Amino acid sequence: MPLWFIRGLRRGVVTTRYPARRDDSAACLPTPPAFRPRQLTIQAADRMVAVCPSAALSRRDDILVFDVGACTACGKCAAVAPDAVAQSEDFELATTARSALIKKIPIRGGER
């Protein structure tokens, strides 16, 4: 008999907490990209902005603006710039402020 059932009977608490440990199945999920600023060039950033189907990426001078809320984790940015993009493996992204989902990625690659 599962331990939580006995614990529930004893304490009278019928609900449980959100899983405390990371779920292994997360590794199989497509997750939003994480970027490597040193490998990220202006040209690569522009290629990624051009292929992003949900307009989650835009470039402002040497900053790549990434709207995590708009990202569909399709992987097209990783396909056009495989060196500069990795899986973030973060999927617990809920927020009460929409602006918290907009991330600024510095572009440090290329010639200076």
Next chain:
Amino acid sequence: MSPSPDQAEAAAGRLRDTIAAQFGRSLHIRTLDTGSCAVCEQEIRLLSAPHYDLNRLGFFFTPAPRHADLLLVTGPMVRAFDGAARKTYEAMPGPKVVVATGACALGGVYPKDPFVHGNVGEVLPVDVWIPGCPPSPLALLQGLAVAVGRLAERIPGLTFIADGGAA
């Protein structure tokens, strides 16, 4: 007479406490599809499956907005649905929480045009945003826990910059 910003902030704080105290372990959810492709709905349905089992966390689905505490909205908010969305929201008893679910609802997939608002926030006052296309059931559970104040948000700490390139 409109309240001052301080009074409004204090009232908002009281409301948040109320939500945590009243909904912490018993929250009824009504889903609202505003033109989604139905994959978000598939993931929402999976919440009832034994692996995720949202009932153990004190969340329940209800068929009627009049019984609901939380409105789980999917889709890009098609304009034809405006009236129904407002009616659903108004039919819910207060205090109530609106959760926008999926990239469409957050303004990602469809730009604003004559057919869709492209963002749930245009029509309803959204309290929690859950990204993902679709958000996995665990992401939805985390979003619900954030909505009732049982879990802190992780997103402010995330940079989406991969290791080795942070400097």
